[in-house]
Amino acid sequence: MMLGRFRHRLVGALLLSAAVAARADSGAEPDDATARARKLYALGAEAFAAQRNADAIAYFRRAAALVPSAKLTYNIGLAYEEMGDAGRALIQYRDFLRQEPDGERRGEVEARIGALERRLAETGLQQLAVTSAPPGATVHVGGRAVGVTPWAGELAPGQHEVELTLPGHAPQRALVTLAADRSSELALELTPEHAPARDEATRAQPRVSPLAWTFLGVGAAAVTGGVAFELSRASSSREAEHADSPLAAAEARGAADAKQMTSLLLLGFGSGFLIGGGVLLALDLTATDAPAHDPGRGLTAIACQPAFCGVLARGHF
Numbered sequence: 001m002m003l004g005r006f007r008h009r010l011v012g013a014l015l016l017s018a019a020v021a022a023r024a025d026s027g028a029e030p031d032d033a034t035a036r037a038r039k040l041y042a043l044g045a046e047a048f049a050a051q052r053n054a055d056a057i058a059y060f061r062r063a064a065a066l067v068p069s070a071k072l073t074y075n076i077g078l079a080y081e082e083m084g085d086a087g088r089a090l091i092q093y094r095d096f097l098r099q100e101p102d103g104e105r106r107g108e109v110e111a112r113i114g115a116l117e118r119r120l121a122e123t124g125l126q127q128l129a130v131t132s133a134p135p136g137a138t139v140h141v142g143g144r145a146v147g148v149t150p151w152a153g154e155l156a157p158g159q160h161e162v163e164l165t166l167p168g169h170a171p172q173r174a175l176v177t178l179a180a181d182r183s184s185e186l187a188l189e190l191t192p193e194h195a196p197a198r199d200e201a202t203r204a205q206p207r208v209s210p211l212a213w214t215f216l217g218v219g220a221a222a223v224t225g226g227v228a229f230e231l232s233r234a235s236s237s238r239e240a241e242h243a244d245s246p247l248a249a250a251e252a253r254g255a256a257d258a259k260q261m262t263s264l265l266l267l268g269f270g271s272g273f274l275i276g277g278g279v280l281l282a283l284d285l286t287a288t289d290a291p292a293h294d295p296g297r298g299l300t301a302i303a304c305q306p307a308f309c310g311v312l313a314r315g316h317f
Helices: 001-027 033-050 055-064 070-083 086-099 106-122 197-201 210-241 246-286
Strands: 127-132 139-140 144-148 151-155 159-166 172-178 185-189 299-305 309-314
Touching: 033 055, 033 070, 070 086, 070 106, 086 106, 086 127, 086 151, 106 127, 127 159, 127 172, 139 151, 144 151, 151 185, 172 185, 210 246
Parallel strands: 127 185
Antiparallel strands: 127 151, 139 144, 139 159, 159 172, 299 309
16 A cells, blocks of 8 residues: 555656656757756655655755746645645646646546545635736735735635735726635736826916916016106106206106106006906916816907907906
């Protein structure tokens, strides 16, 4: 009986030898990675035969990192099964079926999976395996982070809420009903989150119309000119008070009156343009959150009718 069991274990291990040697059989000379993988396989097979399963798993994993092989995955599953770790053995057998879906050992591996599922059922647990595209997403079960994809763990049978989160991707949620007598697999595809469109970002920035800047500029220039004429008028008034002759005084007063009239016109004209520019500026700033084609967006225009010419403004505060 012990001899039969030993032969079974060796058959499983010998499958690895062909897998690791396949790269060399392609016609090229074995490279350093293949040579190291063969040595690691030999150490793993030795540990496997001696029932040092933890050591065998470590060697086989290192060999698989150098020369990936479904056969190595199968033997890692065998080692976990011998150790009594049904959960990790299930993970490896499922990986084997994904790597070699039409292999000659498919029937055997499916039978082993069924036996392991029954073993888990006896403990009141069952396994859920979660994968994602792309991998590396954080897995939350019932709101608690349990690992990253690809992930597999044992849960109580029943309904579970699974959520996957990955930076730069929209979260994905799913309800999974885990049967008591068989394991389940969940595969979710994560959708990248797109950055806001450039035109939307630009649209949110304040936009001041050229007409508003024109009104503000003309108004400021007119007010400045009005102040200058008012200062000149004051100077002419002082000259009239200190004039040496009535004629010089009359000329100075006339100049002062003309400058005062010009000053008043410029100040009035400039103030009107400044007020209009301020109104247009307010309308432009309060309309920045609306699309360009939105009819509610602020609108400014110059219009002339038979009775008047003026500025039409529409918007909201």
